[in-house]
Amino acid sequence: MLRRVLIRALCACGVLLHPWSAEAQVGQPIVEIQLDQEGRVVNDPAVLRLIETRVGDRLAIRSVRETIAHLMALGRFEDVRVESEPVGNGVRVTYVLMPRHPIDRIEFVGRVELSQDDLRRRITERFGNSPSTTRLNEVTELLRLEYRRRGFPAAKLTPRLETTHDPDRSTLIIDVNPGPRARILDVRTTQVDAKERSTITEVPDIRVGDIYDENEIGRKMQAWETRMRERGFYEARANQNASISEDGSVFLFLNLEVGPMVRLVFEGDPLPPGEVDRLVPVRREASADEDLLEDSQTMIETYLHSQGYRDAMAMYTREERAGELVITFRIMRGPRYLVRSVMVTGNFVLLTHQLLPLVRLKDGEPFVRSTLAMGVGQIENFYRTSGFTRPQVKATENVIAPENAADPDRLVNVVIAIVEGPRTEVRSVTFQGNMALSDTDLRKRIATAPGRVYSIGEVASDRDAIAQAYHDQGFESVVVTPRAMFAEGDTRADVRFVVVEGPQIIVDHVIISGNRRISTETIEREITLRPGEPFGEAAVVQSRLNLRRLELFQRVQIESLAHSGETRRDILVQVEESRSTTVDLSGGIEGGYFARPTGQGGLAQDRFEVTPRGSVQVTRRNLWGKNRTITLFTRVSLRTRDTQPNTVQLNPPEVIQSDYGFHEYRALASYREPRLFRTSADILVTGIVEQAFRPSFNFARRVVQAQVGNRLSDLYTVSGAYSFQRTRLFDIRASEDEEPWLIDRLFPQVRISKFSGTVLRDSRNPSEALDPTHGTQLIATADLAARAIGSEVGFLKTYLQGFYYHQLPGQRRVVLALGARVGLAHGFDRDIPPSQVDGLPVTGGTINGLPASERFFAGGDTTVRGFALDRLGNERTISPVTGFPTGGNSVVVLNSELRAHLFGSFHGIGFVDAGNVFPLASDLSFIDLRPAAGFGLAYKSQRIGLARIDLGFNLNPQEFVPGAPERRWVLHFLLGQPF
Numbered sequence: 010m011l012r013r014v015l016i017r018a019l020c021a022c023g024v025l026l027h028p029w030s031a032e033a034q035v036g037q038p039i040v041e042i043q044l045d046q047e048g049r050v051v052n053d054p055a056v057l058r059l060i061e062t063r064v065g066d067r068l069a070i071r072s073v074r075e076t077i078a079h080l081m082a083l084g085r086f087e088d089v090r091v092e093s094e095p096v097g098n099g100v101r102v103t104y105v106l107m108p109r110h111p112i113d114r115i116e117f118v119g120r121v122e123l124s125q126d127d128l129r130r131r132i133t134e135r136f137g138n139s140p141s142t143t144r145l146n147e148v149t150e151l152l153r154l155e156y157r158r159r160g161f162p163a164a165k166l167t168p169r170l171e172t173t174h175d176p177d178r179s180t181l182i183i184d185v186n187p188g189p190r191a192r193i194l195d196v197r198t199t200q201v202d203a204k205e206r207s208t209i210t211e212v213p214d215i216r217v218g219d220i221y222d223e224n225e226i227g228r229k230m231q232a233w234e235t236r237m238r239e240r241g242f243y244e245a246r247a248n249q250n251a252s253i254s255e256d257g258s259v260f261l262f263l264n265l266e267v268g269p270m271v272r273l274v275f276e277g278d279p280l281p282p283g284e285v286d287r288l289v290p291v292r293r294e295a296s297a298d299e300d301l302l303e304d305s306q307t308m309i310e311t312y313l314h315s316q317g318y319r320d321a322m323a324m325y326t327r328e329e330r331a332g333e334l335v336i337t338f339r340i341m342r343g344p345r346y347l348v349r350s351v352m353v354t355g356n357f358v359l360l361t362h363q364l365l366p367l368v369r370l371k372d373g374e375p376f377v378r379s380t381l382a383m384g385v386g387q388i389e390n391f392y393r394t395s396g397f398t399r400p401q402v403k404a405t406e407n408v409i410a411p412e413n414a415a416d417p418d419r420l421v422n423v424v425i426a427i428v429e430g431p432r433t434e435v436r437s438v439t440f441q442g443n444m445a446l447s448d449t450d451l452r453k454r455i456a457t458a459p460g461r462v463y464s465i466g467e468v469a470s471d472r473d474a475i476a477q478a479y480h481d482q483g484f485e486s487v488v489v490t491p492r493a494m495f496a497e498g499d500t501r502a503d504v505r506f507v508v509v510e511g512p513q514i515i516v517d518h519v520i521i522s523g524n525r526r527i528s529t530e531t532i533e534r535e536i537t538l539r540p541g542e543p544f545g546e547a548a549v550v551q552s553r554l555n556l557r558r559l560e561l562f563q564r565v566q567i568e569s570l571a572h573s574g575e576t577r578r579d580i581l582v583q584v585e586e587s588r589s590t591t592v593d594l595s596g597g598i599e600g601g602y603f604a605r606p607t608g609q610g611g612l613a614q615d616r617f618e619v620t621p622r623g624s625v626q627v628t629r630r631n632l633w634g635k636n637r638t639i640t641l642f643t644r645v646s647l648r649t650r651d652t653q654p655n656t657v658q659l660n661p662p663e664v665i666q667s668d669y670g671f672h673e674y675r676a677l678a679s680y681r682e683p684r685l686f687r688t689s690a691d692i693l694v695t696g697i698v699e700q701a702f703r704p705s706f707n708f709a710r711r712v713v714q715a716q717v718g719n720r721l722s723d724l725y726t727v728s729g730a731y732s733f734q735r736t737r738l739f740d741i742r743a744s745e746d747e748e749p750w751l752i753d754r755l756f757p758q759v760r761i762s763k764f765s766g767t768v769l770r771d772s773r774n775p776s777e778a779l780d781p782t783h784g785t786q787l788i789a790t791a792d793l794a795a796r797a798i799g800s801e802v803g804f805l806k807t808y809l810q811g812f813y814y815h816q817l818p819g820q821r822r823v824v825l826a827l828g829a830r831v832g833l834a835h836g837f838d839r840d841i842p843p844s845q846v847d848g849l850p851v852t853g854g855t856i857n858g859l860p861a862s863e864r865f866f867a868g869g870d871t872t873v874r875g876f877a878l879d880r881l882g883n884e885r886t887i888s889p890v891t892g893f894p895t896g897g898n899s900v901v902v903l904n905s906e907l908r909a910h911l912f913g914s915f916h917g918i919g920f921v922d923a924g925n926v927f928p929l930a931s932d933l934s935f936i937d938l939r940p941a942a943g944f945g946l947a948y949k950s951q952r953i954g955l956a957r958i959d960l961g962f963n964l965n966p967q968e969f970v971p972g973a974p975e976r977r978w979v980l981h982f983l984l985g986q987p988f
Contacts, residue, residue, distance in 0.1 A: 036067050040099035046106040047174065055529050059083065059518055060104070068093065068100055076104070082570050082581050084522035085109055085177070110172045110179040111139045113525075119185040123159055131155055138585070142170060142179065149183070156187060160221040162253045163188030176525060191221040191257040198263045211236070213247065213263065221251070221259040230263075234295075237267060243295050244268035269334040271297050278342040280309070288312055289338065297336060302327070309340065317345040317375025346376040349409060349420035355427035359395060364388055368425065376406075376421045385425065392429065396462025398499060401428040433463035436501040442508040445482060451506070454478050463502040468493070475506055483543030486511035514544040514569070517577040523584040527561055527631045534684060535559065538580050544569060556584065559636050559683075563587045589630050596623040599646070600982045601870065602877035604704035604893060606651055606742055612973045613704070613742070613892035615877045617980070620673075622646040638681040646673040648702065651740065672707075675699040690719040704879045705893040706753075706861050707740040726769040733762050733799070736862045742893045749895040749928070752802065752858040755841060759860045760801045763794035773814065779985055780955055781814040782824050794863075795837065803837035804859050812988055821910055828904035828988040830872075832865045833930045835898065864896030865926055870981035871988065872902045873922040874961030875941025877979050883937070884969055886926045892970040897926040899933040904988055908947070918945040918959065940964040943978075957983050 039062055044051035051057075059079035061072040073091055080089045090105040115132060117125050132140060132148060140148055145168045156164035167184040198212050213233040215226060230247040237245035245267050252260040271291060280288065289305040291297050306323045313321035320343035328335045348370050353361045368384035370376065385402050392400035407422040438457055440448050452458070455471035472489045479487035488509040493502045516538050521529050535555035537548040549567050556565045564585040569578040599620040608614035624644035632639060650672040679695040697712040711734060718728035737758040743750040753759075773784035792806040813827040836857040868876030879894050886897045906920035923938040945959035959981040968974040 034068055034093050034095065034100045036069070037095075038067055038099040039064055039102055040096050041101040043101065043103045044106060045103055046108055051106060055521065056080070056083070056106075059520065062102055068102065073102075078570070079518055079520065079579060080104070080106065082520050082522070082579055084583065108177040110142065110170070110177050112142065112170075112181045113139060113178045114180040116180060116182050117185055118182060120187055121185050122161065122187045122190075123156070128152060128155065140181070145170075145181070148181070152183065156185075157253065158223045160191040160223075160259075161187040161189075162191055162257060163255050189257045191253055191259050193217055193219050193221055193261050194258040196261045196263065198265060200265050200267065212265065215261065215263070221253070221261070223249075223251075226261070233265070238292065238295055241270045241272065242267050243271045243291050243297060245295075269329060269332055271334045271336065274335060274337040275340060276337060277340040280312075280340065284312065291336070297327075297334060302336065306338070309338065311379075313340075313342055314379065315375070315377055317347055317377065318342040319346045319376060319378060320344070344417055344419045346408070346419045346421050348372055348374055348376045349422050351423045351425070353425045353427065356429065358397075358429060358432060359392065364391070364425075364427075367391060368423075370423060376423070378406075381406075381423065388425065388427070390466070392427075394464045394466050396432045396434065396464060397430055398433050398463065398465070398495075399430040401430070402426075431499045433495065433499055433502045435459050435461050435463050435504055436496070437503045439503070439505045440508065441505060442510065445484065445510055445513065446478060451475055451478065455506075457504055463493070463504070468504060472506065475508065477546070479508070479510065481543075481545040481547040483514040483545055484510050484512070485514055485544070485546075512576045515577050516540050516542055516544050516580055518579045519582065520570075520579055521582045521584070523586070525586060526589055527584075527586060528633075528635060531559075531561075531631075531635050532556065532582065532584065536582060538567075544578055544580065552582075556582075561587055561631055561636060587630070591628045591630075593626040593628075594624075595626075596621070597984075598622070602976070602979050603702075604877060604880055605649075606891070606893075608892070608973055611742075611891065612970055613880075613888075614973070615880065615976050615979070618648065620646050620648045622673075636683050638679075640677070640679045640681075642675075642677040642679075644675045645671045647671055648673055650702070650707070673701055675701070685717065688719075690717050692717050703861075703866070704877075705742055705866075705895065706738050708736055708738050708862055710734055710736045710862070724770050724772055726771070728767045728769075730765040730767075731763070732765065733760075735760050736860065738861060741861075742891055743888060743895065749858060749864070749897075750861070752836075752856055753861050755856070756801055756860065759862075760799070761794050761860070761863070762799035763792050764798070765790065765792045767791075780949070781826075781986075782816045782822075783814050785814070786810075786812045792863075796839075802839065802860060804834055804863065805837075806832070806834040806859075806863065808832045823910070824908040826904070826906050826908060826986070826988065828902070830900070830902040831933075832900040833898070833933065834859055834863065834865065835930050859896075859898060861896060864898065865900035866894055866896050867900050867902055867924050867926050868894075870959065870983045872904075873924040873939070873941050874920065874943055874959050874981055874987070875922065875939075875963035875979060876961070877976065880975070881924055881939060882926045882969075883939075884967075885928045885932075887969040889969060892973050894926070897928045897932075899927040899930045901925055901927075901933065901935060901938060903938070908986075914949050916947040916949060918947060918957070919943075920945070920959070920961075922961070945981075953984070955985050957981075957986070959983070959987075 042060060042062060042064060044056065044060075059076065061076045061079070062068070066072065077089050077091070080086055085108060086106050087109050088107040090107070092103045092105060093100050094103075095101075115129050117128065121128075131151065135151055136144060136148060149166050149168050152166050153164060156166070165186040165188065169182050169184070170179045171182060172179040193215070194217065196215055196217055211233070213226075213229045215229055226249055230249060233247050234245050245265075247266070248264050250262040250264070252262075273285075273289060273291065275285075286292060288308045291301065291305075294301055302325050306325055309323040310321055313323075322341045322343075323338055325336060325338045328337070350372060351365060351368055351370050353364050356364060367387040369380055370384065381404050385404050388402050389400055392402070403426050405424045405426065407424065409420040409422065411419060435457055437459055438452070438455070440451055443451060454474045456467050457464075457471050468491045472491045476487055476489045479489075488511070490507045492505045492507060494505075495502050518540055519533070519536060519538055521532050524532060535558075536552040537555070538544065538552055542548075553565055553567055556562060562584045564583075566583045568581050568583075570581055571578055599622060601618065602615040603618045604613045605616050606613060607616060622644060624642065626640065626642045628638060628640045630636075630638050647670065649669050676698045677695065679693060681691060681693050683691045685692045693716045695712070695714045695716070697710070697714075699712075700709040701707070712732055713734070714730055714732035716728055716730035718726060720726045735758060738753050739757075741750060741753060767788065767790045770785070770787040773781040773786055788808075788810040790808045792804070794800040795803040808830070809832075810830045811828070813825075815825045817823045817825060836859045838855050838857045840855055866879040866881075867873055868881030869878040873881050879896075882894050882897070886895050887893075888895055902922070902924040904920065904922050906918055909917050911917050920943055922941045925934075925938050927933050927937075941961050941963055943959055943961035945957055947955055947957040949955045960978060961981065962978045963975055966975040966977050
């Protein structure tokens with residue numbers, strides 16, 4: 010009898026045994042295991058690790074059943090069959106795997122007529138990116154209805170699958186024969202208004218003979234509704250019904266409901282004109298039903314209450330007359346109540362200055378009862394969190410009669426009376442029922458401790474913390490119950506946490522499914538769940554976060570698969586890969602003030618220039634199945650280039666020649682390799698070819714750089730880099746006797762080899778990185794170039810940056826942003842012999858200057874906004890001959906601004922900046938700074954991000970060159986925040 014049960018169980022779980030030996034094979038030793046997939050032997054480690062039967066073990070129902078469950082959870086097989094046959098002194102077990110061939114491509118052939126992208130979108134909306142091969146009939150019917158809806162009633166669609174192997178995929182090919190296009194044979198319009206059925210003065214623009222397309226007809230119906238609502242018929246409705254014959258004739262029925270003309274009337278006290286549409290959204294909602302009007306009544310009263318009209322009331326009536334619906338709101342504001350004073354009484358332990366901010370009522374502001382009630386609740390909660398178990402808080406309003414009876418305002422004295430009650434202190438904290446985690450482990454998780462005040466909220470948080478500790482150890486059904494025993498007149502509390510642990514869940518197998526191009530090893534490396542370890546929530550969350558950080562997947566799902574009646578679980582990790590190759594095209598216009606030699610005698614003059622630019626970026630991810638990325642980026646700008654016969658000497662002035670073209674460009678290729686040598690560090694190798702314009706010079710540069718970075722924690726990141734570059738300067742706008750340019754005359758094409766290091770601390774919210782509201786960012790960077798490592802010039806350069814963001818309290822979103830940047834550089838001495846450069850004599854000696862491409866410059870939309878690009882400086886860093894900046898070895902930039910939300914997507918900005926550029930590091934001063942201030946307007950949208958326009962004013966304009974004073978104001982346009 011038992012053997013028959015075993016045979017039936019084996020058959021039920023998919024095990025097919027040879028009929029004459031089935032009873033004998035159950036319990037026989039396994040001498041060989043084979044995996045067969047369409048005639049091929051399977052050696053995939055991801056599959057082999059899921060086999061529970063082992064050579065040398067005895068054939069058992071349990072291990073076979075678990076193996077089948079593991080393999081089916083992998084999501085790669087339609088079915089798994091198990092065959093066994095006797096071999097020698099045992100049995101050979103063969104798993105026959107029947108693979109799925111998921112659809113990864115959809116193609117249309119024949120006379121398609123409709124947009125193939127639209128058809129694919131319809132399929133993916135209903136069936137996902139990979140429709141099941143068992144639902145082809147449903148896919149076909151969906152497309153047939155779509156063709157019928159778009160005017161092809163006789164369309165015939167024939168699907169077929171073309172399968173491929175290794176990898177197992179299939180292409181869905183749909184042969185389309187659309188048949189004739191339907192045309193409208195007759196249009197009948199019906200007006201369904203209850204009272205006026207006689208005449209329709211305006212109908213949708215749909216004519217007999219037009220091609221039938223439900224989408225186009227729907228658009229015209231929507232346009233008709235919009236026109237009617239603009240004329241005051243807010244409840245206008247239009248719908249269609251079509252009778253389509255197989256020969257392509259369409260009888261179209263239009264049902265139009267104009268509805269009554271709606272007129273809003275406001276009586277009594279007026280509402281601000283800008284608030285009417287918001288408070289009574291009849292036009293926006295295209296409705297005047299009772300629910301909407303009741304909501305409008307409530308919103309009006311709430312709005313008036315928030316303005317201090319404590320007794321305000323709003324009532325409405327509906328009246329239909331001669332085809333017109335008149336909605337009348339009668340508003341009675343009553344007197345306005347203002348806060349005269351707020352007093353707290355009865356508090357002995359907690360101080361008044363701790364409690365008053367919780368009320369949020371200030372002297373002179375409108376008195377709002379809802380705000381007062383919220384403040385009373387906040388005070389009660391504050392007392393409970395401070396150890397008072399039975400506080401009583403009551404607010405009283407004392408209205409002061411006005412001296413002048415005609416005065417519409419009333420003053421209110423608010424008195425908040427408090428009965429504190431006893432304050433409770435924790436006497437002891439104990440645990441009961443905990444076996445997996447010790448008392449010491451649990452005490453580290455909680456805040457409640459002997460000697461601290463007893464807080465109900467803190468105890469509740471501790472309960473959740475203990476439960477989370479158990480969840481992280483795989484105890485998913487743990488129950489934690491806090492209990493408090495009070496003594497000594499409720500001034501002491503003994504807190505006990507009673508724990509019912511439940512069973513611990515252990516990971517059996519980690520099964521990865523859905524990856525096609527990305528290797529399983531790459532995914533496994535990011536998963537913190539391991540076989541044999543607890544199934545913890547923290548590990549699940551961290552694994553999901555790690556996989557999403559790879560930016561390789563559109564979807565990541567981690568779930569557990571329970572074994573029947575057991576505490577071991579398989580973990581199924583299902584991923585949906587993103588596109589491996591992306592192409593981004595972008596274009597834009599850059600506008601701003603740029604110094605050009607167009608002044609008298611070739612002097613620097615700020616000119617407003619508009620520079621069109623475009624870029625192309627191609628990114629290829631998951632190279633060779635790993636999380637490797639290669640990126641190609643190209644950007645060109647169309648701008649004016651100024652040249653002169655002598656690029657060094659402008660005295661006497663030469664004729665300036667200008668031409669317009671693609672003179673500015675940047676091409677970049679980068680390769681990113683994460684987890685370098687199986688560590689947490691990433692390496693980025695970059696090659697750059699660029700040409701760019703600066704006010705004082707133009708340059709062309711070739712750079713090769715390798716950077717290694719490591720994220721030490723959520724706050725700290727460190728990186729190191731080596732770069733080798735050649736920079737050629739041209740169109741230098743300088744005088745021959747200006748010392749900073751001597752090194753550039755000696756090395757017009759300078760070779761720089763340098764090492765760099767950066768330490769970053771960032772506490773900003775990653776989701777707000779482009780527009781932060783809180784947190785800090787600190788960056789320290791150091792560069793070292795030396796002749797010993799192949800550089801023609803040597804220097805040491807540091808740049809320190811700090812930014813602080815804080816959202817100020819209040820209903821309106823206002824963010825305070827502060828920034829400070831300090832740069833210091835020192836050039837190493839180098840001996841040079843006497844020579845001539847460009848026909849000019851150079852006296853031999855020692856130089857220690859920095860190349861222009863490495864010197865500090867400031868001024869512009871991201872530094873000090875009262876100056877044009879690079880134009881900030883003093884008499885030692887602004888050329889007294891040309892007026893162009895020479896740069897320096899040190900710089901200070903200080904920024905502060907308030908970013909306030911105004912309305913909709915618009916934000917207002919007010920800022921104060923200061924800074925300066927100094928010739929040497931020893932000249933750096935935090936006193937000799939040049940100030941600027943201004944304001945701006947920003948527009949924030951999901952499509953373009955944040956666009957800003959800032960107007961900066963130079964608060965202390967100078968005239969370093971006679972006859973060429975600095976601009977008093979500068980206009981800046983930029984995308985994103987300046988810091």
